[in-house]
Amino acid sequence: xxxxxxxxxxxxxxxxxxxxxxxxxxxxxxxxxxxxxxxxxxxxxxxxxxxxxxxxxxxxxxxxxxxxxxxxxxxxxxxxxxxxxxxxxxxxxxxxxxxxxxxxxxxxxx
Amino acid sequence: xxxxxxxxxxxxxxxxxxxxxxxxxxxxxxxxxxxxxxxxxxxxxxxxxxxxxxxxxxxxxxxxxxxxxxxxxxxxxxxxxxxxxxxxxxxxxxxxxxxxxxxxxxxxxxxxxxxxxxxxxxxxxxxxxxxxxxxxxxxxxxxxxxxxxxxxxxxxxxxxxxxxxxxxxxxxxxxxxxxxxxxxxxxxxxxxxxxxxxxxxxxxxxxxxxxxxxxxxxxxxxxxxxxxxxxxxxxxxxxxxxxxxxxxxxxxxxxxxxxxxxxxxxxxxxxxxxxxxxxxxxxxxxxxxxxxx
Numbered sequence: 001x002x003x004x005x006x007x008x009x010x011x012x013x014x015x016x017x018x019x020x021x022x023x024x025x026x027x028x029x030x031x032x033x034x035x036x037x038x039x040x041x042x043x044x045x046x047x048x049x050x051x052x053x054x055x056x057x058x059x060x061x062x063x064x065x066x067x068x069x070x071x072x073x074x075x076x077x078x079x080x081x082x083x084x085x086x087x088x089x090x091x092x093x094x095x096x097x098x099x100x101x102x103x104x105x106x107x108x109x110x
Numbered sequence: 111x112x113x114x115x116x117x118x119x120x121x122x123x124x125x126x127x128x129x130x131x132x133x134x135x136x137x138x139x140x141x142x143x144x145x146x147x148x149x150x151x152x153x154x155x156x157x158x159x160x161x162x163x164x165x166x167x168x169x170x171x172x173x174x175x176x177x178x179x180x181x182x183x184x185x186x187x188x189x190x191x192x193x194x195x196x197x198x199x200x201x202x203x204x205x206x207x208x209x210x211x212x213x214x215x216x217x218x219x220x221x222x223x224x225x226x227x228x229x230x231x232x233x234x235x236x237x238x239x240x241x242x243x244x245x246x247x248x249x250x251x252x253x254x255x256x257x258x259x260x261x262x263x264x265x266x267x268x269x270x271x272x273x274x275x276x277x278x279x280x281x282x283x284x285x286x287x288x289x290x291x292x293x294x295x296x297x298x299x300x301x302x303x304x305x306x307x308x309x310x311x312x313x314x315x316x317x318x319x320x321x322x323x324x325x326x327x328x329x330x331x332x333x334x335x336x337x338x339x340x341x342x343x344x345x346x347x348x349x350x351x352x353x354x355x356x357x358x359x360x361x362x363x364x365x366x367x368x369x370x371x372x373x374x375x376x377x378x379x380x381x382x383x384x385x386x387x388x389x390x391x392x393x394x395x396x397x398x399x400x401x402x403x
Contacts, residue, residue, distance in 0.1 A: 007151015026139045031118055032155040033180035040138055040156055056153050085153045 009058040013051040013068045018078035020047070027104045030097045037086040037094060039101045049077045055086035067091045071098045112327045114252040115276045119161055119176035122212050125327040126250075126334065127165040127174065134163040135200075136193060144187050146222045155181045158189040162197040164206065168335045173201045176212035179255035185219030186260060191229020198236035201245055208246045208338045209237075211268070216283060217259015230260030237267050238344065246270060246341040250330050251277040251319070256308065258283040270340040271319040272333040273310035274326075275393050279318065280308040302389060306373035311388055315377055316359065317402035324393050355402075 027041040037055075044050070051068055075098075082098075089097070112125060123132050136142045138156035147154050159181040164173050175197050177184040186194070194211075201209050218226040237247050247268040251257045256278030257265050265271055265279060273279060282290075284298035297303060306312055314322035321337070323329035342348065362379040363372060377385035381401040388396055 008148055008153065026137070028120070028138045028156065031178055031180040032153050036180065038138075038155060042139060054148075054153055056151060083156070085155060087153050 007056060007058070009053075009055050009061070011051075011053040011055070011061055011064050013053075013065065015049045015051075015068075015072045015076070016047065016078075018049050018072065018076035018080075020078045021080050021105070024105045027101050029101045029104060032085045032087050035088055035090070035093065037084055037089040037097055039097045040083045041101050041105065042081045042083070044079055044081045046081075047078050049080045049082065051082040051084070053084040053086060055084075055088070057086065057088045063091055064094075067094050067098075071095060074099070075102050077102070111324070113325050114274060114327050114330050115254050115325050117327065118180065119159075119178040119212065119214070122327065122330075123161060123165070123174065123176050126212070126331045127167055127172075128169070131166040132163055132174070133165065134161055135197070136162065142189055142193075144189050144222065146187065146225065147182075150221055152182075152221060158187060158193065159184060160190045160193050162193045164204075167208075167210070167331075167338065170207035170338055172208045172210055172338070173197055173204075173206045174210040174212070177214045177253075177261075179214035179253040182219050182221070184213075184215030184253070184255050184261070185221070186215060186217065186226055186230050186233070187219040187222040188225035188229055190219070191226065191233055194233045195229070195236045198233070198240050198247075201240050202243055205243070205245060208248055208334075208340075209240055210334055211247065211249045211264075212253075213249050213251050213257045213261050213265055214253030214255050215257055215259070215261035216255060217261050227260070230264065233260075233264050234267055237264060241267075241269060241341070241344045244341055246338065248272065248334060248337045248340065250334060251279055251310070252323075252325060252330060253277070256280070256283070266318070269342045270321070270337040271313075272321040272323060272330060272337065273313055273319040274323050274330070275305075275310045275396070276325045277310045277313075278305065278308040279310075279313050284308070303373075306371070306389060311391075311393075311396045312373060312377075314396065315380065315382060315388065315400055315402075317355065317400075322393055322397050 030038040143154035249265040252274035287296040288298040313319040321333045
């Protein structure tokens with residue numbers, strides 16, 4: 001028996017070569033609705049950018065890996081925890097939400 | 111003009127309240143989420159579909175809750191309901207100028223079964239306690255999902271209801287009526303019929319809401335400010351007057367209504383001239399047509 005709840009899949013990613021983001025107020029964008037997702041960014045003391053995804057669409061781990069790798073190439077963050085609740089968003093929607101969340105970080109020098 | 115219907119719950123809070131004044135309790139970073147949804151394979155939301163907190167509105171301290179209709183149709187689960195109850199109970203202690211509820215909900219979140227049903231009943235009790243304490247409870251309804259089921263009852267327990275013409279308020283939703291009584295009784299896909307019988311204009315004309323506004327965040331803000339002092343007496347006499355109003359409405363419809371539009375007949379029976387024009391008229395025109403005080 002897996003400890004993953006039936007129907008939901010949890011995915012974890014970590015990137016270690018980003019630029020420190022510094023302190024910022026938590027950011028939440030998007031809504032957990034059909035074909036949509038919510039993305040929360042929080043500052044952490046770590047030097048990594050860690051990502052945790054909970055999704056109702058099982059079996060798309062390799063696509064999530066690609067989307068997150070692309071995101072990290074666009075925005076190489078460090079000291080950030082990204083938490084995602086997903087209800088079947090397409091890769092394009094996920095990328096847009098991630099970019100929106102980064103754009104809403106305040107108190108950070110570009 | 112910014113559409114209230116098209117905003118998320120959090121966008122409504124940001125635009126309706128005094129800028130930057132919203133202080134959230136149990137914010138998303140606390141991760142107080144549903145204990146039930148994951149077991150059913152349904153993703154949770156970090157705020158369980160409702161944001162609660164305090165803010166200022168035109169300088170007055172208010173407590174406010176906003177339901178997110180896109181998450182589970184705004185359904186009230188165990189945590190979602192507990193957040194509403196906690197907000198209302200804290201209002202008893204801190205006595206804000208008003209409690210605002212930006213309602214958008216299909217009612218009980220059926221995935222959470224009895225926990226959701228109990229949660230809604232607790233919300234009703236807490237809301238009535240707030241009214242009994244003399245703190246106005248104001249419900250704003252303008253989301254695309256409307257305000258139905260248990261939350262429809264909660265809304266009608268409040269002191270003051272603001273609706274847009276986009277907003278809908280009822281107990282059983284259109285699909286529920288069609289499923290239980292058949293498509294001949296109610297065709298849930300007939301959008302004009304749905305709005306004639308549950309929409310903001312209908313609720314205004316029948317006296318079920320207290321303000322009818324455009325689908326505009328600024329209009330909702332102005333109506334909410336005006337409603338801050340709108341506390342109504344919570345007495346047996348007021349309840350009996352309400353029952354009398356509802357009983358007379360039940361008999362207002364002419365017996366010979368076969369094949370005719372019942373909403374139009376009811377508006378006519380209430381003394382509204384040119385009732386058949388209501389669906390095509392703008393909010394300002396319909397606001398002036400009300401015959402009930």
